[in-house]
Amino acid sequence: MEEKILSIRRAAREAVSSDATNLKELDAVRVRFLGKKGELTQLLRGMNQLSAEERPKVGKLVNEARAEIESLIADKTAELKSKELADKLATESIDITLPGRHAHAGRLHPLTLTLNRVKEIFLQMGYTVEDGPEVETDYYNFEALNLPKDHPARDMQDSFYITDDILLRSQTSPVQARTMERHKNNEPIRMIAPGRVYRRDDYDASHSPMFTQVEGLVIDKGITFGDLKGTLEYFLKQMFGEKARMRLRPSFFPFTEPSAEVDVSCVMCGGHGTDCKVCRGSGWLEILGAGSVHPDVLSMSGYDPSVVSGFAFGMGIERIAMLKYGVDDLRLFYDNDVRFLNQF
Ligand code: PHE
Numbered sequence: 001m002e003e004k005i006l007s008i009r010r011a012a013r014e015a016v017s018s019d020a021t022n023l024k025e026l027d028a029v030r031v032r033f034l035g036k037k038g039e040l041t042q043l044l045r046g047m048n049q050l051s052a053e054e055r056p057k058v059g060k061l062v063n064e065a066r067a068e069i070e071s072l073i074a075d076k077t078a079e080l081k082s083k084e085l086a087d088k089l090a091t092e093s094i095d096i097t098l099p100g101r102h103a104h105a106g107r108l109h110p111l112t113l114t115l116n117r118v119k120e121i122f123l124q125m126g127y128t129v130e131d132g133p134e135v136e137t138d139y140y141n142f143e144a145l146n147l148p149k150d151h152p153a154r155d156m157q158d159s160f161y162i163t164d165d166i167l168l169r170s171q172t173s174p175v176q177a178r179t180m181e182r183h184k185n186n187e188p189i190r191m192i193a194p195g196r197v198y199r200r201d202d203y204d205a206s207h208s209p210m211f212t213q214v215e216g217l218v219i220d221k222g223i224t225f226g227d228l229k230g231t232l233e234y235f236l237k238q239m240f241g242e243k244a245r246m247r248l249r250p251s252f253f254p255f256t257e258p259s260a261e262v263d264v265s266c267v268m269c270g271g272h273g274t275d276c277k278v279c280r281g282s283g284w285l286e287i288l289g290a291g292s293v294h295p296d297v298l299s300m301s302g303y304d305p306s307v308v309s310g311f312a313f314g315m316g317i318e319r320i321a322m323l324k325y326g327v328d329d330l331r332l333f334y335d336n337d338v339r340f341l342n343q344f
Contacts, residue, residue: 001044001050005061008039012069016076023080026073033069040066084122110344111212111333114321115194116201118214119236122192125231127216132175138165140174145255146296149251153254158200160209168198172215173255176293176312179217180301186308188220194317205329212317219303219310219339223293228311232290236264239320249282256291256312263287267323278328284321288315 012033020026034037044062047055108116119129132140138149147154156215157170175193183189193215201207218227236244245265253259263286265271266279268302273283290313295305318330325344327333 001058002061003056003059005065008043009065009068011039011071012065014209016069016072020076020080023077023084024034027075030073033075034066040069055264101108107341107344109333109341110321110325110327111317113344114317114324115212115214116321117239118235118315118317119194121194121235122216125234126190128191130175130179130191132169132172132178132193132195134169134196135162136167136174138167140177141167141171143171144177144297144300146252146294146300151254153252155220160198160200170199170316171197172213172244173312175215176217176255177297178218180298180303184218184302185205186221186303187307189310190218190220192216203331205331208318208330208334211330214315214317215308216290216313216315218312219293219298219308220301221308223292223309223311225311228290228292228313231311232262232313234290240264240324243270250291251291253289255294255297256289257294259289259291261286261288262290262313262322268326275298278323285319286344287319287323288313290314 015029015032016026020029031038035041040062047058050058070112073237123129141155141159142151143149159170160168161238162168172193172195175191175195176244179189179191179193195213195215196210198210199214201209203209207281216231218231229246233246236246243265246262246266247263247265249263251259251261263284266273266276266283266285268278269276269283271283273279273281275281276283290311293310293312298305298310316332321327321333322330
C-alpha cells in the first residue's frame with residue numbers, strides 16, 4: 001500500500017511537470033489523480049479492507065499525497081496562467097511605431113474670436129449680454145429709437161422689409177429699447193448686445209448685406225459723455241493694445257444727442273499715415289458710432305430723463321476683426337475657405 005501511494009506521488013509529479021503544458025491538460029491531470037474516479041480516490045475506497053491499525057497510517061499517507069498533489073497543481077496553475085498572460089501580451093501587443101490617423105480639429109471663426117474678445121472686455125467691466133430678434137418690428141428698429149415713420153434719417157440704413165411693419169433689423173440698437181422696456185423704475189442698465197444685422201448694401205471688399213454689430217448701453221444716475229469716452233478708450237486699448245489712440249468726431253444719430261463717430265489710430269501704420277493703404281494716409285480708422293442717449297428714447301421706453309441719463313454705442317465686428325488680423329477683404333469672412341480660416 002505504501003509503495004502504491006509513493007508511486008502515485010511520483011506519477012503525479014511527473015504528470016504535472018511534463019504532461020501539463022496548458023491549463024486544460026493540467027485539469028486532466030487533476031481529474032486523473034484527485035477526481036472522483038481518480039487514482040488516489042480509488043485507493044481511499046479500498047481502505048475498508050485494511051486492518052484497524054493500518055487504516056490511520058494509510059489514511060495519513062493518502063492525505064499527505066493529496067496535499068502534495070494539490071499544491072503541485074496550484075503552483076503549476078499559477079505558472080501556466082502567467083505564461084498564458086505573457087503569450088497573450090506578446091501576440092496582441094500594439095505596434096506603436098505605426099503612424100496614427102490625423103484628427104482634424106476645428107477652430108473658431110475669426111469673427112467669433114473677435115466677438116468673444118469684445119464680450120470678455122465688457123463682461124470684465126460688469127456688463128450683461130442681451131439678445132434680441134433678427135426679424136424685428138419697425139417699432140423697435142426705428143420708432144422707439146426716435147425715428148418716426150417718414151423720418152429722413154431712415155434713409156441712412158436701407159432696410160429689408162418683410163411687411164410694412166416687420167423687417168430684418170438694420171442695427172442692434174432695437175435691443176436698447178427692448179432691454180429698457182424690461183427694466184422698470186429707472187433701474188440702472190449696463191449691457192452689450194451682439195448680433196447680426198441686415199442692410200441693402202452691395203457685396204464688396206468693405207460692405208455686406210449681412211454683418212455683425214455689438215451694441216452697448218449704459219443707463220444710471222449721473223452718466224455723462226465723459227463716461228462714454230473713458231469706456232471706449234479703455235475698450236480700444238484692451239482690443240488693439242496700449243498704443244491705440246482714439247478720436248471723436250461730431251456726428252448724428254437720431255437716438256443719441258450729442259453723437260460722435262469714433263476713430264482708432266490706424267493699426268497698420270501706427271497712425272502716421274504715410275503711404276498707408278488701410279487708412280489711405282489719414283492715420284485714422286472709423287470703427288463705431290456712439291453718443292449720449294436721447295431723452296426721448298429714454299422716456300419712450302419708460303425711463304425718466306430728468307432722473308437718469310446714459311450713453312450708447314454700436315460697433316461693427318467685421319471692421320474690428322479686419323483691423324485686428326490685417327484682413328483687407330470682408331468677403332473672406334463669409335467664403336469659409338479653410339485655407340483662410342486655418343490661419344486663426
Ligand atoms: N446703430 C448705429 C448704426 O448702426 C450705431 C450707434 C449705436 C450709434 C448706438 C449710436 C449709438 O449705425
